[in-house]
Amino acid sequence: MKNKEIIFLIEESLDAGFEAKAVGFPIFTEGESEDEVRQNILEAVRCHFDENEMPAFINIRFLREEQIAL
Numbered sequence: 001m002k003n004k005e006i007i008f009l010i011e012e013s014l015d016a017g018f019e020a021k022a023v024g025f026p027i028f029t030e031g032e033s034e035d036e037v038r039q040n041i042l043e044a045v046r047c048h049f050d051e052n053e054m055p056a057f058i059n060i061r062f063l064r065e066e067q068i069a070l
Contacts, residue, residue: 005057008041010034012064020060034062 007023018037019030022045029044031037038060045058 004055005059006045006055007059007061010037010060010062 006025006027008020008027009023010018010020013019013030017030017032018034019028020037020041021028025048027044027048029037029040031040041058041060045055049055
């Protein structure tokens with residue numbers, strides 16, 4: 001049965017760039033820019049799934065951490 005979507009959580013890397021991991025699947029990738037990490041996610045998903053199991057959508061969630069001084 002085909003999954004409707006796969007969710008990726010993207011965080012800024014400590015070494016610059018971005019790290020992405022799929023929720024519920026062992027898929028990890030990275031990229032130096034937001035565009036590059038998006039392209040790498042597409043490639044990683046295509047490599048991980050057979051065509052008949054390919055999700056219909058990729059949902060990307062950027063996690064950003066901010067600190068506000070009081």
